[in-house]
Amino acid sequence: MTNRKSGNIFYGWWIVVTAFLNLFFAVGIIFYGFPVFYPAFVSALGFTRAQVTQGFLLGFLAIGLPFGLLAGVLIDRIGARWVILSGVGFIGLPLIAMGFMHHFWQYQVLCILEVIGYVLAGPIANQVLIARWFHARRGRAMGYAYLGLGLGGAVSPPTINWLLRTFGWRNALEITGAAILIVLFPVGIWVTRSSPQEIGLLPDGAAALPGALPPTPAPSTSAEIVRALRDRNFWLIVLGSALVIGAMNAVIQHFIFFLKGQGYTATSASRYLSVLLLASLGGRVIVGYLADRLPKKNTMAGFYLLLGVAIPLLYLAHQPILAVTFAIIFGFSMGADYMLIPLVTAECFGIASLGKILALIIMGYSIGQWLGPWAAGRIFDHFHSYDPAWKTMSAAAILGSFAIYAVSVRKTPEPVNHQPSNQSL
16 A cells, blocks of 8 residues: 555555554553463463563563664664564564473573564554654544554453463464464555655645655754753653553553452453453543643643552452452553653654654663563562552552653644645544
8 A cells, every 4th residue: 555545544544553453463462462371381381470571571671772772773764664574573483482482591582582573563663653644633643553552452361361271372372473473564564654755745644835845854863862861851751651651561460360369260360351451442542632632741640640549459359340440440541551652752852853762761661661560570479469569569650640740841843844635534
């Protein structure tokens, strides 16, 4: 699909579909579905609860930052399309290889490869992709794209649980990896385009004035990155998102373990996780609309605060009605988990160097993203209870929401060199 139009639909909405699929498979399934395999790793391979999350933590600590910076540079230089395609291979193939592993060191190596794939094909590239194609409707477009992450997460726990029961955990891993490769490679090759300029368009489907079509934004200088690193807003965004996403991921990664400890079966625990992730779909749609109408950083801080105050409901999760209540409130609050970060970042720093700056931010919060689950596992292994972990995660998320609220947005208008067009959704 390289046409400028598909009927009256701006081609950018097809880009939203590709980002939706990338986030569905590369993030939704891996991030939310992968914990369903953890009990099998513990029982079949003898891993501890800390070890099953340690693989990704070590991956982000060891190679996450350098590959994140590389991804940012490549996205700004050659575009998101080829970065995403290379990342798809690093996600699908290691999953298939995990079906043959027997030792913890093998798991660690394959997790490191998964981290490379996540960095290349995950949030960094897709957030920049949407930011390049949309300006006025960026919040709505990002919200639709991130429905893929929520829907992938909602579908994957019961689906993977069914694959585990039907084919065994090894074959389930192989099937999951193959599905990712089969879907995302064709989409990346035939549909994804890195920027509207590649097919003679402008963001939001605007029509260019004669001779006024701007080139694709040039890579930024190192001075712009240094300026961002010296900006208080940069560190507030990193701190706030790392604390909240770390707390959120700690709950997600240990949710099935926790519910099984509360007397639920693996199947019912997977269903509760699906309810949580389905609730996040509503949050993502509402966040997308709010982000185009209200201050983005306030919207982000509010949803982050709701996530933090929802965590103590886990103390009552032994009652099914309260487990459902927690899943709905916590899931809804996850609507702002990742998608508002690029919007607030773009408001603070513009889009010329968005790939590099987002890479730094995402690598910063990715350490928290996997440090949180590892810390929760260590706490459980020490106390044989999740209660201290939930107190810690609730406090971290609330502190993170305050950090985001403290961001001071000084809007810099993006250059507009076009007139309105009727190309719209």
